Amino acid sequence: SYVLTQPPSVSVAPGQTARITCGGDNIGSESVHWYQQMPGQAPVLVVYDDTDRPSGIPERFSGSNSENTATLTISRVEVGDEADYYCQVWESRSDRVVFGGGTKLTVL
Amino acid sequence: EVQLVESGGGLEQPGKSLRLSCAASGFSFDDYAMHWVRQVPGKGLEWVSGISWNSRSIGYADSVKGRFTISRDNAKKSLYLQMNSLRAEDTAFYYCAKQKRPDGYFDLWGRGTLVTVSS
Numbered sequence: 247s248y249v250l251t252q253p254p255s256v257s258v259a260p261g262q263t264a265r266i267t268c269g270g271d272n273i274g275s276e277s278v279h280w281y282q283q284m285p286g287q288a289p290v291l292v293v294y295d296d297t298d299r300p301s302g303i304p305e306r307f308s309g310s311n312s313e314n315t316a317t318l319t320i321s322r323v324e325v326g327d328e329a330d331y332y333c334q335v336w337e338s339r340s341d342r343v344v345f346g347g348g349t350k351l352t353v354l
Numbered sequence: 355e356v357q358l359v360e361s362g363g364g365l366e367q368p369g370k371s372l373r374l375s376c377a378a379s380g381f382s383f384d385d386y387a388m389h390w391v392r393q394v395p396g397k398g399l400e401w402v403s404g405i406s407w408n409s410r411s412i413g414y415a416d417s418v419k420g421r422f423t424i425s426r427d428n429a430k431k432s433l434y435l436q437m438n439s440l441r442a443e444d445t446a447f448y449y450c451a452k453q454k455r456p457d458g459y460f461d462l463w464g465r466g467t468l469v470t471v472s473s
Contacts, residue, residue: 247416279459281399288449288463289399300461332399336457341413343389343401 356380363467
């Protein structure tokens, strides 16, 4: 089955840029989606189809996807961005949903 | 209001059964595929099962295949997960989620219901 690999944690100072990666075999050929999950809450979609943002998500959140790595970039990081972030793809070969293991973003 | 509300969680013994429900409101339920995603407290998200809008296409994670059954009632705008032969490792928060398009992302999640399997 398809495996998505995320770093367990990323730390960044307020105002800096955080980059959270999601690795997968030829992931650049897939549509990658990203979710933010605050403690005790349900996940919220922050980026879909590699680069698009749902309404209400700040422009500070952006995505990219190429070759074997997709990246969620959070610019001008705020303390309120501290959360777990998950990447997700649809595995077309098996019609299954695949999530990455998640990355905990810490704002120092 | 556009929302999903799960119910049916609780404490159950290993080997027993539990049925989760998810009530949808505020959108055309029968236009969308629906899924169950679970999360062991403190761990990552795990896809459990999904069902197409017309129930013709159904999928399960290997970890629950043969034990769990997903279903939906479009007239009642409800999604279900019948969980049989429960194991301790099924202990998790269970979220229902609306899939925006058949091969795409989840644009709406419920708040989850906690299932605890323990003797």
